[in-house]
Amino acid sequence: MRLKSAQAKNLYKYIISYFVLWILLFEFILPVNNILPKPSVVLLSFSALWNYYRLPYNFSVTISAVYLSILIAYFITAALSGYIVRKNHFVTELLLSFHWFSNFIPAIIFGFFLIYWLPSSIYIEYLFAFLIALFSLVIRINEESAKVKHEYIDSAVSLGVSESVILKKVIWKSLQPSIIRYLIVLQFNIWSVLISFEFIKGGYGLGRIYRLAINYKDLSALFTISIIVGVTIYLGTLLINYFKNKFYNWSLD
Amino acid sequence: MNREILLEVKNISKTVYGMAGSKVRVLDNVNFQIDNPETKGQIISLAAVSSPELTSLLKIISAVEKPSEGALYLYGKQFHKPEGKIVFIPEHSSSFPWLDVEQNVKFAVKFKNNNPEEIDKKVKEAILFAGLDGYETHFPDDNSLGFRFRISVARAIAADAKILLLDEPLRNLHGETKKEIFNLIKEISKKFNITIIIASTNISDSILLSDKIFLMTRHPGKVADTIDIDKSKELSIHSDYFQVLKREIEKLFFGYENIPLK
Numbered sequence: 001m002r003l004k005s006a007q008a009k010n011l012y013k014y015i016i017s018y019f020v021l022w023i024l025l026f027e028f029i030l031p032v033n034n035i036l037p038k039p040s041v042v043l044l045s046f047s048a049l050w051n052y053y054r055l056p057y058n059f060s061v062t063i064s065a066v067y068l069s070i071l072i073a074y075f076i077t078a079a080l081s082g083y084i085v086r087k088n089h090f091v092t093e094l095l096l097s098f099h100w101f102s103n104f105i106p107a108i109i110f111g112f113f114l115i116y117w118l119p120s121s122i123y124i125e126y127l128f129a130f131l132i133a134l135f136s137l138v139i140r141i142n143e144e145s146a147k148v149k150h151e152y153i154d155s156a157v158s159l160g161v162s163e164s165v166i167l168k169k170v171i172w173k174s175l176q177p178s179i180i181r182y183l184i185v186l187q188f189n190i191w192s193v194l195i196s197f198e199f200i201k202g203g204y205g206l207g208r209i210y211r212l213a214i215n216y217k218d219l220s221a222l223f224t225i226s227i228i229v230g231v232t233i234y235l236g237t238l239l240i241n242y243f244k245n246k247f248y249n250w251s252l253d
Numbered sequence: 254m255n256r257e258i259l260l261e262v263k264n265i266s267k268t269v270y271g272m273a274g275s276k277v278r279v280l281d282n283v284n285f286q287i288d289n290p291e292t293k294g295q296i297i298s299l300a301a302v303s304s305p306e307l308t309s310l311l312k313i314i315s316a317v318e319k320p321s322e323g324a325l326y327l328y329g330k331q332f333h334k335p336e337g338k339i340v341f342i343p344e345h346s347s348s349f350p351w352l353d354v355e356q357n358v359k360f361a362v363k364f365k366n367n368n369p370e371e372i373d374k375k376v377k378e379a380i381l382f383a384g385l386d387g388y389e390t391h392f393p394d395d396n397s398l399g400f401r402f403r404i405s406v407a408r409a410i411a412a413d414a415k416i417l418l419l420d421e422p423l424r425n426l427h428g429e430t431k432k433e434i435f436n437l438i439k440e441i442s443k444k445f446n447i448t449i450i451i452a453s454t455n456i457s458d459s460i461l462l463s464d465k466i467f468l469m470t471r472h473p474g475k476v477a478d479t480i481d482i483d484k485s486k487e488l489s490i491h492s493d494y495f496q497v498l499k500r501e502i503e504k505l506f507f508g509y510e511n512i513p514l515k
Contacts, residue, residue: 155347155405158315159361159412160337169360173351250350250394 037220042227045220053209053221055228062198062206063232065129066190070183073133077141081172082164084138085145095138102139107132111197125205129194133186140182141175148174180244187236191229258329259289259448260314260339260416265323266473267309279309281473283323287448287465294442296449298459298466302506304421306474307452308344311418314450315341327415337365339416340409344424346401348393348408354380355389357404361412375411382444383407383437399430406441417441419451423458438462456502460495461488468502470509478505 027039037045049055077084083091111128118124148171156170198207206225213221267280287297301307312318314325316335324331327338348357358376366372380386383403393401402422409417422438423431439462442449453459459466460482468478480502486494 149345151343151345151347152349154312154315154317154341154343155408156360157317158335158337158339158341158418159408160335161360161364165364170349173349176351248351250392 034219037223041220042224045218045224048218049209049221049224053212053225055209055225058205058209059228061125061204062191062194065125065194065205066187067236069126069129069133069190070187072130073137074179074183076134077137078172081141082167084141085167085171085175092138092142095135096142098135099139102135107193108196108200111193112200115197115201122204125194125197125201128197129190132190132193136186136189137179137182140186141179144175144178145171147178176248177244177250180240180248183240184237187240188233191233195229257289259287259327261286261326261329262310262314263324263326265310265313265320265325267313267318268321278473279306280313280320281475283310283469283474283476285467285476285479287450289328290446290448294445294447294449295464296438296442296451296462298451298453298463299469300453300456300459300466300502301469301471301474302454303471304344304452304454306469306471307454308420310469310474311341311420311450311452314416315339315418317341337361337412338414339418340412340414341418342402342405342409342420342422344421346393346398346405348401348404350392350394353390353392354385354404354407357393358385358407358411361408365412375413379407379411382410382441397430398426399433402434403437406437410441410445410447414447417447417449419449421452421454423453423455435462456499456506457490457495460498460502461490466502468505468509477509 022036023039026033026036031038080091083089084095086092110131114124114128152170152174153166156166161169194205195207195210198205199211200207202208202211206229209225210222212218213225262283262285265280265283266278269277269279271277287295299307299310309318313320316325316332316339319333326332349360352360355376358379359372362372362375366375380389383406385400385403385407388396388400391400393404406417419438422434426434435458438449438451441447451459451462464482464484466480466482467476468480469475470477480498482488482498483494486492488495
């Protein structure tokens with residue numbers, strides 16, 4: 001705990017140092033450059049982002065696609081957990097067969113096909129994010145289920161409890177801390193892939209703002225939107241960690 | 254239904270596949286029977302010099318694992334599936350860290366009983382007996398190994414277990430915790446009509462706790478001898494009877510291993 005807080009202290013020191021360095025370097029020493037924008041221009045670019053780049057709409061599209069897809073995928077896997085954690089079940093085998101393809105075909109390529117099949121649909125972004133979230137979770141749950149302490153399963157079996165209860169109330173439950181921890185990695189992966197998807201597709205989302213900013217050579221918009229994405233992912237991580245510590249706070253070690 | 258014999262283990266063998274697909278005979282024709290106690294529970298030890306055979310045998314008796322050959326009988330009736338009458342408590346805690354004490358104990362009954370009043374009564378009784386009253390909302394992780402063991406015991410009592418299988422319950426325990434668990438095991442057998450079968454690699458613990466000891470060989474495991482403990486004699490680490498028994502058991506173990514005694 002002490003180590004963690006010491007690390008956090010150091011981290012904040014670095015962040016403040018970078019911030020001060022950025023102000024000194026790019027506000028006063030190198031005000032005109034192509035590397036990073038002036039801090040004062042970044043402040044002004046917020047209003048441009050709001051008005052010309054339609055930040056509220058595009059931001060809400062991306063953030064809802066990321067977190068709704070994770071939420072829905074989590075509840076679907078919870079509902080199907082009885083099948084997912086069961087070895088050699090055809091539902092599990094079917095879902096895991098996609099894992100084999102995903103080892104060789106990056107998810108974004110699947111996104112290209114979606115863009116080709118449904119170019120004008122506003123829902124494909126949600127569908128794309130949801131499918132990534134669902135398959136990532138299924139694969140993760142299946143891998144983690146092999147690590148569940150057999151003592152829990154053995155004692156539940158000997159109590160004469162049915163298999164479905166064991167799957168749901170013992171195996172699925174004991175997987176929760178690691179699944180919730182995995183959501184942090186998952187949200188980051190979905191953000192990365194989804195922004196690329198939006199960038200390629202155009203239309204809406206933060207990826208579209210990136211595309212426009214690059215087209216207009218608007219360095220300050222590029223920088224500001226990156227800060228917004230970073231802060232959102234950071235807040236998302238805090239929120240997931242809060243849920244994990246509040247509701248799934250047991251250790252399996 | 255045969256009320257005289259509580260448990261009969263008949264020709265139980267277990268073969269597993271080791272590394273590189275080689276067959277390993279873990280248990281070989283294990284045979285023994287345990288009589289039904291008339292008034293109180295009894296404590297039986299399965300003692301061996303190594304624990305994998307013991308754990309495997311306990312899992313088979315509780316029907317958690319299937320034997321490769323052989324059959325099991327409870328009150329003379331063959332069984333294949335676990336029904337909650339023979340409860341296995343693994344060496345490490347089996348209490349679920351995501352449930353508090355009360356929920357852990359309730360787990361043993363709530364999926365098999367539809368009467369909420371009966372469930373509550375059983376849970377309360379089991380918690381009271383295991384000395385966990387007042388700790389109903391505590392979580393296993395926040396407490397000691399002894400506390401977690403008590404939860405597992407309470408769960409078995411709530412499930413109306415007839416036989417309790419304890420896998421090395423005293424291993425890695427010292428001082429007060431060991432004494433606490435030791436006394437709890439004795440108390441369960443006295444208070445409830447539960448037969449306790451303990452798997453142990455510690456000869457001293459087996460002698461001090463048990464009414465009867467089945468000595469097992471290893472690689473593969475097989476019941477080689479039976480030692481009846483005379484409870485009317487003084488039984489403490491320093492008593493002559495204890496020392497004689499210990500020496501006798503050690504000698505038998507060395508004999509199984511073909512190791513000449515010095």
